[in-house]
Amino acid sequence: MTQAYSPGLQVRRQTLHSSRRILPIPGDVLVKVGEQVTAQQIVAQTFMPGDVTPINVANQISVAPAEVPGCMLFQEGDEVQVGDLLARSKGIFGFFKSETKAKTAGTIESISHVTGQVILRGAPLPIQVRAYQAGIIKEVIPGQGVVIESQVTFLQGILGIGGEAYGKIQFACQIKDQPLTEDLLDESIKGKIVIGGARMTGTAVKRGIELGAAAIVSGGIDDEDLKEILGYDLGVAVTGSEHLGTTLIITEGFGDIAMADRTFNLLKEREGAEAAVNGTTQIRAGVLRPEIVIPLDISMTSDSSAEDVEVTSGLLETGVPVRIIRDPYFGLLGEVGEMPTELRTLESGSQSRVLEVILDSGEKVIVPRANVELIEG
Amino acid sequence: MNSATEKKLDPDQINVILATDCGSTTTKAILIEKVNGEYRQTYRGEAPTTVEEPAADVTVGVVNAVTEVGELAGRKLIDENDEIIRPAQGDVGCDIYISTSSAGGGLQMMVAGVVREMSAASAKRAALGAGAIVMDTICSNDKRLPHEQIQRIRELRPDMILLAGGTDGGTQKHVVQLAELIAPAKPQPRFGGTYKMPIIYAGNQEATELVEEAFDEDVKLTTVANVRPVLEQENLAPARDAIHDLFLEHVMAHAPGYNKLISWADAPIMPTPGAVGNILQTIAERQGINALGVDIGGATTDVFSVFDGTFNRTVSANLGMSYSISNVCASATLPMILRWVHLNMDPRALQNHIKNKMIRPTTIPQTREALVFEQAVAREALRLAYIQHKEFATTLKGVQQQRTVGDTFSQETSGQSIVDNMKLNLLVGSGGVLSHAPNMQQTAAMMIDAFEPEGMTVLAKDSIFMMPHLGVLAQVHPAAALQVFERDCLIYLGTCIAPRGFYKAGKTCFEYKITGKTLNESGEMVCGDMRLFPLGDDEWASVSVEPRRGYDFGAGSGKRVEFKARGGTVGLILDARGRPLMVPADESRHLAELNSWVEELKLYPEVT
Numbered sequence: 001m002t003q004a005y006s007p008g009l010q011v012r013r014q015t016l017h018s019s020r021r022i023l024p025i026p027g028d029v030l031v032k033v034g035e036q037v038t039a040q041q042i043v044a045q046t047f048m049p050g051d052v053t054p055i056n057v058a059n060q061i062s063v064a065p066a067e068v069p070g071c072m073l074f075q076e077g078d079e080v081q082v083g084d085l086l087a088r089s090k091g092i093f094g095f096f097k098s099e100t101k102a103k104t105a106g107t108i109e110s111i112s113h114v115t116g117q118v119i120l121r122g123a124p125l126p127i128q129v130r131a132y133q134a135g136i137i138k139e140v141i142p143g144q145g146v147v148i149e150s151q152v153t154f155l156q157g158i159l160g161i162g163g164e165a166y167g168k169i170q171f172a173c174q175i176k177d178q179p180l181t182e183d184l185l186d187e188s189i190k191g192k193i194v195i196g197g198a199r200m201t202g203t204a205v206k207r208g209i210e211l212g213a214a215a216i217v218s219g220g221i222d223d224e225d226l227k228e229i230l231g232y233d234l235g236v237a238v239t240g241s242e243h244l245g246t247t248l249i250i251t252e253g254f255g256d257i258a259m260a261d262r263t264f265n266l267l268k269e270r271e272g273a274e275a276a277v278n279g280t281t282q283i284r285a286g287v288l289r290p291e292i293v294i295p296l297d298i299s300m301t302s303d304s305s306a307e308d309v310e311v312t313s314g315l316l317e318t319g320v321p322v323r324i325i326r327d328p329y330f331g332l333l334g335e336v337g338e339m340p341t342e343l344r345t346l347e348s349g350s351q352s353r354v355l356e357v358i359l360d361s362g363e364k365v366i367v368p369r370a371n372v373e374l375i376e377g
Numbered sequence: 378m379n380s381a382t383e384k385k386l387d388p389d390q391i392n393v394i395l396a397t398d399c400g401s402t403t404t405k406a407i408l409i410e411k412v413n414g415e416y417r418q419t420y421r422g423e424a425p426t427t428v429e430e431p432a433a434d435v436t437v438g439v440v441n442a443v444t445e446v447g448e449l450a451g452r453k454l455i456d457e458n459d460e461i462i463r464p465a466q467g468d469v470g471c472d473i474y475i476s477t478s479s480a481g482g483g484l485q486m487m488v489a490g491v492v493r494e495m496s497a498a499s500a501k502r503a504a505l506g507a508g509a510i511v512m513d514t515i516c517s518n519d520k521r522l523p524h525e526q527i528q529r530i531r532e533l534r535p536d537m538i539l540l541a542g543g544t545d546g547g548t549q550k551h552v553v554q555l556a557e558l559i560a561p562a563k564p565q566p567r568f569g570g571t572y573k574m575p576i577i578y579a580g581n582q583e584a585t586e587l588v589e590e591a592f593d594e595d596v597k598l599t600t601v602a603n604v605r606p607v608l609e610q611e612n613l614a615p616a617r618d619a620i621h622d623l624f625l626e627h628v629m630a631h632a633p634g635y636n637k638l639i640s641w642a643d644a645p646i647m648p649t650p651g652a653v654g655n656i657l658q659t660i661a662e663r664q665g666i667n668a669l670g671v672d673i674g675g676a677t678t679d680v681f682s683v684f685d686g687t688f689n690r691t692v693s694a695n696l697g698m699s700y701s702i703s704n705v706c707a708s709a710t711l712p713m714i715l716r717w718v719h720l721n722m723d724p725r726a727l728q729n730h731i732k733n734k735m736i737r738p739t740t741i742p743q744t745r746e747a748l749v750f751e752q753a754v755a756r757e758a759l760r761l762a763y764i765q766h767k768e769f770a771t772t773l774k775g776v777q778q779q780r781t782v783g784d785t786f787s788q789e790t791s792g793q794s795i796v797d798n799m800k801l802n803l804l805v806g807s808g809g810v811l812s813h814a815p816n817m818q819q820t821a822a823m824m825i826d827a828f829e830p831e832g833m834t835v836l837a838k839d840s841i842f843m844m845p846h847l848g849v850l851a852q853v854h855p856a857a858a859l860q861v862f863e864r865d866c867l868i869y870l871g872t873c874i875a876p877r878g879f880y881k882a883g884k885t886c887f888e889y890k891i892t893g894k895t896l897n898e899s900g901e902m903v904c905g906d907m908r909l910f911p912l913g914d915d916e917w918a919s920v921s922v923e924p925r926r927g928y929d930f931g932a933g934s935g936k937r938v939e940f941k942a943r944g945g946t947v948g949l950i951l952d953a954r955g956r957p958l959m960v961p962a963d964e965s966r967h968l969a970e971l972n973s974w975v976e977e978l979k980l981y982p983e984v985t
Contacts, residue, residue, distance in 0.1 A: 049561075049563060051524060051527075051528075052523075052524060052527050052561045052562070053523075053524060054523040054524070054557070054558065065550070109561055110557065110561075112553070112554075112557055112591075114549065114550060114553045114587050115550050115553055115554040115557060117554060117557055119557065119561055121561065158736050158737070159736050222725070222729065223725075223728040223729050223731070223732045224725065224728060226732075233703070233706075233707040234703060234732070234735075235695060235701070235703055235704030235707045235708075236695055236700060236701055236703065236704055236735070237700070237703075237735050237736050253729075253732075253733045253736060253737070254728075254729040254730075254732040254733050254736075255726070255729040255733070283700060283735065283736055283738065325733070325737045325740055326733075326737070326740040326741070326742075326743060326747070327730065327743070327744060327747060328743065328744055330733065341448070346741075346742075346743050346744075347743060347744050347745055348742045348743060348744055348745050348747065348748035348815060349745070349748070349815030349816060349981070349982070350741065350742065350748070350813065350815045351815075352741060367743060368740075368741050368743055370739050370740055370741045371740045371741065371743060373737065
C-alpha cells in the first residue's frame with residue numbers, strides 16, 4: 001500500500017477558518033450576517049434555568065404529603081423571596097400551626113402531593129458567547145448562535161490546559177529548542193500570549209500565572225511539573241475547565257522537546273498580532289485539539305491560498321512531512337520514504353506495517369506506521 | 378428503525394463475509410471466507426477510527442480498514458464511491474457486511490434507584506449488561522444533597538438515564554422523589570441538539586403514572602417491567618432490551634457517520650461489549666463451565682463472567698491502554714507498575730512516556746523496553762478492572778439468607794461476590810495488548826499476574842480480537858460464527874495450576890507429579906517459583922498436586938488434588954507465588970524472582 005491514513009496536527013499560514021459559536025440552550029443572537037466582529041464581542045446570549053432547591057415541606061410542617069398542596073401559601077409559578085412564608089399547617093383546632101419559610105429566592109416549579117416536596121427554581125443564570133475569532137458573521141443560526149469566518153493563521157497544539165484566552169503574541173524564547181524558564185518572563189507579558197521554544201518549566205508557568213499572561217505556548221512540559229501546577233495527575237486528556245488564570249498549550253508532547261520548526265517560524269511571522277487561543281482538549285472520540293487562531297489583516301491575505309486547498313487531510317504517502325511520535329525516535333521530523341506493504345517484525349517482537357522516514361539529518365529509519373503523525377499545512 | 382434488519386439473507390449463498398468493529402481507537406476489519414466448504418477467517422486489517430475531525434465520519438475509518446483487508450486478500454471490496462461492494466463476484470466484493478461499535482465513547486448512562494445496594498444495583502447491572510458505561514448512580518442514600526445530585530446530572534450529560542426503585546406494589550414515594558429530581562435537571566444530550574433525552578423507567582409498576590406526571594415533553598420516557606419486581610428476584614432483560622433499542626434509535630444515530638454505517642450493514646450494529654458478552658455466554662453454556670472474559674481496550678476494560686450460569690459484565694471506564702493509560706498509572710501508582718518490570722527504567726522518562734501515549738493513543742511499542750512497560754501497565758489495568766468486577770458481581774443484596782444448622786458458624790451475609798477464582802474453569806483474554814502480544818507466553822503471564830487464578834484454570838485468548846465480530850455474526854449466521862470461533866478465534870494457551878495461600882519465603886509450597894503422553898515430571902515447588910512445561914495443543918496430562926499446610930488447591934488446606942490439564946500454545950504453568958499474589962518487599966530479591974519468571978516463561982526473547 002503506497003498510501004495510508006494517519007491523523008495529524010494542522011499548522012497553516014493562511015486558511016479560511018470558521019468558528020461555530022453556539023449557545024448550550026436556545027437564546028438570542030445579538031449580531032447580523034455580514035457584521036464585522038471582534039474576538040471578545042458578545043454575539044449571543046441566553047439564560048439557563050436557575051438552580052433547583054427541593055424543599056421537603058411535608059416534613060418541615062409535619063403533615064402528610066397529600067396535605068401539602070392545601071397548606072401552601074404560594075402556588076406553582078409564584079415567585080418567592082428569602083424569608084417568605086411558604087406553607088402553614090392547619091394545626092389542631094386552629095392551634096399549634098407549623099410554618100416553613102423560604103431560605104432561597106426563586107419560582108415555585110412544582111408542588112408534589114405524592115412526596116410532599118416543593119421544587120423551587122432560582123433566578124435564571126446568564127450565559128454569553130463571545131465571537132472568539134475576529135471576522136465576519138457568515139451565518140446566523142436563529143436562537144442558537146453564529147458562524148464567523150475569516151482568513152487566519154491556524155495552528156493546533158497537542159494538549160492544552162484552560163479554556164479560551166485572547167492577547168497579542170509575544171516571544172519569550174528566540175530559538176525553537178530553548179526551554180522556557182522563569183527568567184525569560186517579565187511584566188511585559190501581562191495579557192499576552194507568550195511563545196516559548198522547548199519545554200516550559202514548572203517555575204516558568206507559575207511565574208507566567210503570577211504576571212498575568214493570557215496564555216503560554218511551548219513545545220513540551222514535564223509530567224511532574226504539570227502535576228504540580230494542576231495539583232492532581234491528569235488521568236485522561238479531557239481538559240478546558242481548569243482555572244489557572246493562564247491557558248497552557250504544548251505543541252509537541254511531554255518531556256524536553258523542541259517546538260516544530262514550522263510551528264515556531266509561523267508564530268514568529270505573526271509576532272505582535274492579536275490572537276485567540278483555546279486550550280480545550282479532548283483526546284478521545286470526537287477529538288478536540290487546543291488551537292491558536294490569528295486573524296489576518298486584509299492586506300496580508302493572498303487570493304490564492306492554494307497550499308491549503310490542495311492538502312488532502314490525513315493521507316500518508318511518500319514525500320509528505322511527518323513527525324515521529326513514539327520512542328526511540330520520538331519528536332524527530334522528516335518525510336515519508338518507502339512504504340512497504342508486507343508486515344515487518346519490530347525490535348519488540350511485534351509484527352507491524354511500517355514505513356521509512358527520511359529524517360531532516362538525512363538518516364533513514366524504519367518505524368511503525370502508527371508511530372508517525374502528519375504535519376499538515 | 379434500522380434498515381439492516383429488513384434485509385433477507387440466505388445462509389447458503391453466503392461465501393464471503395466482511396466484518397468490522399469500530400473501536401474507540403482503531404477500526405478492525407476481518408474477512409471470513411468459505412474455504413473447502415468451511416468458514417475460515419482469512420485476512421484482517423485495521424485503521425484509526427474516524428469519528429473526529431477532520432473526517433468526523435466513522436465510515437472513513439471503515440473504508441480504510443476494509444481497503445487494507447482488500448489489499449492483503451487481493452479482493453476489491455470498496456468501489457469508486459467508497460462503498461462496500463456486494464454481493465461477491467469472483468474476487469470482487471463480499472456477500473454480507475456486519476459491524477459492531479464502541480466508537481463515540483460507547484453508550485454512556487446514568488442510573489438512579491432508591492437504595493444503592495438494591496434497586497440502584499439492579500439498574501446498574503441492567504445498564505452494564507446492555508453494554509453501557511455507567512457514569513454515576515443517583516440514589517436516595519448516596520449521601521449527596523438533592524441539589525448536588527441535580528448538578529451532577531446536568532454536568533455529565535449522559536446518553537440516557539435508567540430509573541428504578543421500589544418493588545411492585547411497594548413504596549412509591551421514594552421513586553417519585555427521584556423522578557422529581559431528574560425532571561428539573563433538564564438533562565441535555567451529548568449528541569444532537571434536537572433529540573430528547575431518553576429516560577427508561579423500570580421501577581415499581583404501580584408508580585408508573587406518578588412518574589410520568591413528574592416528567593414533561595423535554596424527555597422521552599419509556600416504561601418497562603421493574604428490574605427488581607420482588608426483593609429476591611431481578612428481571613433485567615426488559616430494561617436491557619429497551620436500552621439497546623434506544624441506543625440504536627437515538628444515540629448511535631446522532632454520532633458522526635453512523636446513519637451511513639447503519640445503512641451499509643446487513644445486520645443491526647451491536648455495541649461491541651454486548652457482542653463479546655454474547656460469545657462468552659455461549660462458550661460457558663456449551664461447555665457447562667464457569668468462564669471469565671476480559672476485553673482490554675484503549676479507553677475502557679470490560680470484564681465478563683459466567684459463574685453457575687449467572688452472567689455479569691462490568692465496564693471500567695478510564696482503565697485502558699491508550700486514552701486512559703495515564704489514569705491506570707494514577708490509580709495503580711508507578712511503583713505498582715514497576716513491580717512487573719525487570720529492566721532498568723528512568724521513572725521521569727516513564728511518566729512522560731505514559732502521557733505521550735495518552736495524547737497520541739494510536740502508537741504501538743517499537744522497542745523491547747516500551748513493550749515490557751506497556752505490558753506492566755496492562756497487568757495493573759486488568760487487576761484494577763477485575764477488582765471492580767468482583768465488587769459488582771455479587772448475590773442480591775438486601776435479601777435474607779436461608780440458613781440451616783450447618784450454617785451456624787458461617788458469617789456469610791447477602792451481597793457476597795459470586796466470582797470465585799477457585800471455581801474458575803476458563804479465562805479468556807481479548808483486546809489489543811492481549812491479542813497482539815508478540816508471543817503467547819506474554820499473554821498468559823499478563824492474565825495470570827492480573828487475575829491470579831487459583832486451582833486449575835485453562836487460559837485462552839482471542840487470536841486477533843475477533844470476538845465482537847463473531848458475536849454479531851452469530852445473530853445472522855450462527856453456523857459460520859461457530860465454525861470460525863472454534864477454528865480461528867479461540868487459541869488455547871494452556872493451563873495454570875496455582876494454590877491459594879500466602880507466600881512464605883524459602884518454604885516449600887507444593888509437590889507435583891505430571892503424567893502424560895509426552896510429559897512425565899515430578900518435583901517440588903518452593904514459594905516464589907514458576908515453572909513452564911511444554912504441553913501441546915489438544916494434549917492432556919494428569920497432574921497430581923500435594924500442597925503443604927496453608928495452601929489449598931480447592932479441596933482444603935494441605936489436601937492432595939488431581940487435575941486433568943489441557944495443553945496449548947504455551948503449555949502447563951505451575952505457579953507457587955501464592956494467592957493473593959505478593960512480591961518480595963526486598964527489591965533485589967524481587968528483581969531476582971522477577972527475572973527468574975521472565976526467564977522460565979521465556980517472556981521476552983531477543984528478536985533476531
